Amino acid sequence: MRQKFPYALILPGVALLAFFFSAMWALFVISFCKADDLGFISYAFTFSQYQKFFTDPFYLAYLTRSLHVSFLSTLAVLVIGYPAAYLMVRSTSTIRVFIMVILLVHFLSSYVMRMYGIMLFIGNNGIINRFFEYSGLLESPIKMMYSELGVGIGLATGSLAFMVFSVSSVLEGIDWKVEEAALSLGATRKRVFFEIILPLSLPGVASGFIISLLYNLSSFVTPTLLGGGSFDMVSNFIYEQAIELLNYPFASSGAFVLLFISLFIVFLTNKVSEHMIKGVPK
Amino acid sequence: MNFEKEGYDLVTGFFFALTFVGLTLIVCPQIVVLVTSFNSTPELAFPPKGLSLNWYRHMMEREAFLHGMKLSLLLATLATVASLVIAFLFSLAVVRYKFFGKDLINALILSPLIIPEVVSGLALLYIFNRLQLYNTTVNLLILHVLLTLPYSVRVISATLYRFDVSLEEAALSLGADRLRTFALITVPLIRPGLISAGVFSFVVSFNNFTATMFIVTRQTTLPVEVFSYIRTENDPTVAAISSVFVILTILLILVNKKRIGARRFVGR
Numbered sequence: 001m002r003q004k005f006p007y008a009l010i011l012p013g014v015a016l017l018a019f020f021f022s023a024m025w026a027l028f029v030i031s032f033c034k035a036d037d038l039g040f041i042s043y044a045f046t047f048s049q050y051q052k053f054f055t056d057p058f059y060l061a062y063l064t065r066s067l068h069v070s071f072l073s074t075l076a077v078l079v080i081g082y083p084a085a086y087l088m089v090r091s092t093s094t095i096r097v098f099i100m101v102i103l104l105v106h107f108l109s110s111y112v113m114r115m116y117g118i119m120l121f122i123g124n125n126g127i128i129n130r131f132f133e134y135s136g137l138l139e140s141p142i143k144m145m146y147s148e149l150g151v152g153i154g155l156a157t158g159s160l161a162f163m164v165f166s167v168s169s170v171l172e173g174i175d176w177k178v179e180e181a182a183l184s185l186g187a188t189r190k191r192v193f194f195e196i197i198l199p200l201s202l203p204g205v206a207s208g209f210i211i212s213l214l215y216n217l218s219s220f221v222t223p224t225l226l227g228g229g230s231f232d233m234v235s236n237f238i239y240e241q242a243i244e245l246l247n248y249p250f251a252s253s254g255a256f257v258l259l260f261i262s263l264f265i266v267f268l269t270n271k272v273s274e275h276m277i278k279g280v281p282k
Numbered sequence: 283m284n285f286e287k288e289g290y291d292l293v294t295g296f297f298f299a300l301t302f303v304g305l306t307l308i309v310c311p312q313i314v315v316l317v318t319s320f321n322s323t324p325e326l327a328f329p330p331k332g333l334s335l336n337w338y339r340h341m342m343e344r345e346a347f348l349h350g351m352k353l354s355l356l357l358a359t360l361a362t363v364a365s366l367v368i369a370f371l372f373s374l375a376v377v378r379y380k381f382f383g384k385d386l387i388n389a390l391i392l393s394p395l396i397i398p399e400v401v402s403g404l405a406l407l408y409i410f411n412r413l414q415l416y417n418t419t420v421n422l423l424i425l426h427v428l429l430t431l432p433y434s435v436r437v438i439s440a441t442l443y444r445f446d447v448s449l450e451e452a453a454l455s456l457g458a459d460r461l462r463t464f465a466l467i468t469v470p471l472i473r474p475g476l477i478s479a480g481v482f483s484f485v486v487s488f489n490n491f492t493a494t495m496f497i498v499t500r501q502t503t504l505p506v507e508v509f510s511y512i513r514t515e516n517d518p519t520v521a522a523i524s525s526v527f528v529i530l531t532i533l534l535i536l537v538n539k540k541r542i543g544a545r546r547f548v549g550r
């Protein structure tokens with residue numbers, strides 16, 4: 001069926017994309033400009049915004065904090081999310097529906113409200129500290145809010161569903177006869193898992209890792225509510241510079257640093273997972 | 283796999299333990315929120331000192347929440363409709379035709395999934411200011427359609443790839459015109475895809491906070507209103523709102539368990 005291509009079909013989508021990417025381009029251009037104290041942008045090609053971001057330890061710390069906490073929380077999400085996905089795919093219908101419904105409710109509810117729940121849960125007056133207080137296990141409350149730990153817990157909870165759904169969608173496509181075959185040939189369950197199932201599910205792990213990491217890296221709600229100013233991340237930097245200080249060039253340099261790191265993470269994860277998958281015999 | 287029949291081993295036992303940790307982290311805060319919402323005193327004490335519906339009443343009486351809710355509902359509805367129409371036309375082109383730059387355009391339309399929301403929010407804020415476009419609702423609508431398109435395009439193209447074109451050809455050869463074929467054959471067959479794309483677009487738009495926060499002016503959406511309430515006030519009103527939404531979501535899922543199919547959105 002070879003017809004003349006009806007351009008009208010893609011026109012609305014392409015128009016929207018054109019608008020969006022011209023906005024991105026305009027923002028990219030001003031990241032090489034200068035702004036005076038009143039926010040007026042003077043057009044000059046300079047790397048000074050990026051230079052300031054990377055050389056001033058105060059600004060660079062936004063980035064290192066973001067990378068550190070988002071990597072750790074994404075690893076935690078992987079360790080917790082993989083088993084949840086595995087059980088969701090392989091369990092009897094009751095456990096499966098149970099896990100599925102909990103994750104779906106979580107996934108569909110507002111991120112802001114979820115973080116509010118975490119605040120009530122881990123705060124100094126939160127239920128965890130109350131529990132320790134009543135049981136007499138600890139004398140003073142554990143300070144989880146307003147620290148990296150609290151932000152990490154928030155990020156991990158916030159991105160768990162992405163990981164579980166990514167991994168489970170790949171696990172569902174696995175032909176589980178390979179497991180039976182390996183078992184009947186005398187392999188132990190542990191060996192079957194680590195040498196067959198885990199390698200086969202790597203594409204899901206890779207995409208879950210990318211989605212969760214990018215989501216955590218650029219989080220604004222979590223550091224603001226759970227970090228309370230003492231653990232600001234790159235998004236806080238961008239927001240402050242743009243909205244509060246009206247320094248668009250500096251804000252956009254931070255934005256493009258964040259964007260390029262995100263793209264690099266996608267690229268790197270895909271390369272690593274391709275490499276690992278190549279080693280798996282078909 | 284039936285764990286009861288085949289017996290447990292170390293790996294599955296370990297898996298159950300980790301899953302339990304994860305689900306605890308999700309469920310416990312929600313239970314705390316639910317219990318706190320019935321608290322009779324304004325401090326966020328747990329367990330509550332007494333029971334009341336004060337915070338539910340407060341939630342209904344606060345004008346800002348009502349206005350936020352109205353704007354959020356309006357935006358989510360418009361964004362969903364726009365996103366479905368644009369995504370359907372786009373997917374039709376991608377699935378059924380070859381054209382120049384197809385892979386690139388397809389990648390670009392999915393790119394808001396990778397571009398951090400602060401970045402897209404800031405970029406749009408900047409361009410709206412530069413072009414002096416100050417209609418908040420329209421600006422937010424553009425943002426929300428961009429953010430929901432990746433989900434709609436993914437689901438609708440997946441549905442269209444499975445679509446058997448010969449059914450349409452049969453209808454056409456039997457004398458139905460294009461419009462009739464579209465309404466009576468194409469739409470009913472892709473309806474499951476349209477429904478789940480619609481549900482997700484609605485939810486994504488309704489809940490969106492980070493990018494929205496850059497674009498809102500005096501008129502705000504519900505998530506933005508809730509966020510600023512959490513930052514400035516210290517009483518369980520947000521717990522009441524959150525509980526209402528979680529209960530609504532649970533009901534929605536239990537009613538439509540089969541139709542939603544969340545896994546389609548995040549997997550490959």
